[in-house]
Amino acid sequence: MKKSTKSALLSALVFPGLGHLLLKHYLRGSILIVVALTASTAIVTIVVRQALAIIDQISLGDNPVDVGSVVTMASNSTSDSASVIVNLSAIVLGLCWLFGIIDSYKLGVKQEQS
Numbered sequence: 001m002k003k004s005t006k007s008a009l010l011s012a013l014v015f016p017g018l019g020h021l022l023l024k025h026y027l028r029g030s031i032l033i034v035v036a037l038t039a040s041t042a043i044v045t046i047v048v049r050q051a052l053a054i055i056d057q058i059s060l061g062d063n064p065v066d067v068g069s070v071v072t073m074a075s076n077s078t079s080d081s082a083s084v085i086v087n088l089s090a091i092v093l094g095l096c097w098l099f100g101i102i103d104s105y106k107l108g109v110k111q112e113q114s
Helices: 003-013 018-022 026-059 067-077 080-113
Strands: none
Touching: 003 018, 003 080, 018 026, 018 080, 026 067, 026 080
16 A cells, blocks of 8 residues: 555544654644644543533432433533534644645655655
């Protein structure tokens, strides 16, 4: 398999930046990995906080345990600032992923030609 294809697949299917590491572009790969991990961490942190708040409400007996009430609690527990952070983090993560795929493929093609 060509390096360009392998690096693009690594960035697409595993994590952004890994294709760059394969191509020995350590700085670009490290930056992509750090940015993508930061965005992922922000998303997971907010989602886990909201899940724990819902679990606390259920365990206190404030709300019945059924799908409808859990969905209502989930939609009500999202604050505007948390929604903005999750949305921006998702956009940043998606852009990192897209950039990682395209850039690692182009870098791989350049290496194959030389």
